[in-house]
Amino acid sequence: MSAGRLGRTAAFRSLAGDAGLEPAGLVQPIFIRHGADGPRPIESMPGQFQHSVASAARFAAEAAEAGIGAVMPFAIPSEKDELGTEASDPEGIMQRALRAIAEEVGDTVVVIGDVNLDEYTTHGHTGVLDAAGEVDNDASIASFARVAVAQADAGAAMVAPSGMMDGQVAAIRDALDGAGHEEVGIMAYAAKFASGFYGPFRGAVESSLTGNRRSYQQYPGNSREALIEAALDVEEGADIVMVKPALPYLDVIDAISSRNELPVAAYQVSGEYVMVEAAAREGVVDRAAAIEETLLAIRRAGATTIITYWATEFATSGCR
Ligand code: PBG
Numbered sequence: 001m002s003a004g005r006l007g008r009t010a011a012f013r014s015l016a017g018d019a020g021l022e023p024a025g026l027v028q029p030i031f032i033r034h035g036a037d038g039p040r041p042i043e044s045m046p047g048q049f050q051h052s053v054a055s056a057a058r059f060a061a062e063a064a065e066a067g068i069g070a071v072m073p074f075a076i077p078s079e080k081d082e083l084g085t086e087a088s089d090p091e092g093i094m095q096r097a098l099r100a101i102a103e104e105v106g107d108t109v110v111v112i113g114d115v116n117l118d119e120y121t122t123h124g125h126t127g128v129l130d131a132a133g134e135v136d137n138d139a140s141i142a143s144f145a146r147v148a149v150a151q152a153d154a155g156a157a158m159v160a161p162s163g164m165m166d167g168q169v170a171a172i173r174d175a176l177d178g179a180g181h182e183e184v185g186i187m188a189y190a191a192k193f194a195s196g197f198y199g200p201f202r203g204a205v206e207s208s209l210t211g212n213r214r215s216y217q218q219y220p221g222n223s224r225e226a227l228i229e230a231a232l233d234v235e236e237g238a239d240i241v242m243v244k245p246a247l248p249y250l251d252v253i254d255a256i257s258s259r260n261e262l263p264v265a266a267y268q269v270s271g272e273y274v275m276v277e278a279a280a281r282e283g284v285v286d287r288a289a290a291i292e293e294t295l296l297a298i299r300r301a302g303a304t305t306i307i308t309y310w311a312t313e314f315a316t317s318g319c320r
Contacts, residue, residue: 019299021292023067023315027112027265027307030063030071031204032056032097034078044203045270046277048309050076053097057104059312060111066315070110072160072307073097076205077120083128084117088146095154102155112187113151115144115161115172124209126163126216135216141168145175148184152176158185160242164192164216169236187265188238191226191252193218197245197271204270223252230256238262240305245269247294250301257302266303268294273309288320 006016014020031042031050039049039059051059060071075094077086086092094113102111117140118126127140140163148159159176161168169188176184194217202209218225226249230241241260243253244267257264276294280287291310298306313319 019296021295021299021314023311024069025299025305026068026311026315027070027072027305028059028063028068028311029307029309030056030059030073030097030101031076032073032093033076033206034093042200042204044200045274045309046281048204048273050204053093053100056097057100060101060109061104063312063315064105064109066312068109068311068315069305070112070158071101071105072112072114073101074114074205075119080120080122080208082122084120084143087117087120088143088150090150090153092150095150098151098154098156102157107157110157110185111155112158112160113148113154113156115147115151115159115168116163117143117147118163118207118209119205122208124207126213127165135165137165137167140165141171144168145171148172149175149179149181152179152181152184156184158187158239160187160189162189162192162244164189164213164218167236169233169238173237185239186237187240187242188233188236189244189267190230190233190238190241190256191218191243191249193220193226193245193249195220195245195248195269195271197248197269200270200274220248223249223255226252227255227259230260234260234262240265242267242307243303245272246298246303246306247272250297253298253301253303257304263304264302265305265307266298266301268298268306268308268310270309288318291319 033050036052042048127135130136194214242265246266246268279285
């Protein structure tokens with residue numbers, strides 16, 4: 001049968017296609033800002049908002065209504081400090097948001113906490129710095145473990161350590177188990193590339209990063225390192241491994257998903273989102289078609305799970 005015949009109707013296409021875009025495989029990031037009194041537009045990410053705790057819970061309910069599989073809150077604290085103390089504070093913005101969202105959506109949506117210090121530190125780095133100003137691996141993972149437990153206590157069903165420190169998955173698994181959270185899963189950022197596509201997100205979370213993360217994120221020209229990192233995360237007890245960004249790294253998604261049994265998530269990051277939105281605003285690409293095509297490509301490469309700023313809108317209307 002020729003490709004033309006298989007493409008004739010939607011029924012034919014989904015019968016013969018190898019990739020679907022069920023809402024249940026999509027994850028919606030949600031930004032929450034301490035002190036926000038409702039959704040406020042994010043300048044660097046047109047179409048996205050910084051929420052209050054209450055409006056974040058409403059947005060999560062909307063995502064649940066649309067059949068989205070998971071939500072991933074990111075919080076902007078009232079105060080940053082050297083150690084990122086608010087990240088593990090039970091009354092910190094992230095924990096308050098997790099409680100409100102979990103209460104709103106119950107078990108219908110997986111609530112995933114981002115475990116990291118970068119929104120909470122004055123220097124904007126992901127971990128704790130040593131006297132020389134370098135990220136201290138062991139001190140950082142001890143801190144991540146406390147953050148993960150605080151998030152699980154607040155209602156996160158899964159945590160996603162994004163700090164790229166060695167041994168972070170094992171340390172978090174131990175800490176969660178020790179705190180009685182054996183049921184809480186880990187989505188590990190196995191491959192997080194030092195990417196130019198995170199720029200708009202840093203605006204969204206008001207990051208104070210100076211310098212860069214090249215010493216602990218991966219070099220975009222190296223895919224073998226990503227495979228090793230993914231294998232380590234699997235060994236350390238990850239439940240899902242993640243590749244980030246998504247579209248520039250389809251080969252890595254493909255390689256990781258064909259080499260291990262775990263589900264593979266891909267994070268379609270802020271720069272990927274903004275590129276399509278900007279081109280659509282310029283009238284040079286068809287927005288809905290471009291969005292769907294990026295999601296299909298990521299899915300086709302082997303991602304079971306896609307974190308995308310379009311999740312709820314795509315599930316609701318196909319972004320049309
Ligand atoms: C770390 C984190 C970042 C993103 C997700 N988690 C920022 C970074 O590493 O600088 C970026 C996601 C995006 O660009 O959409 N908290």
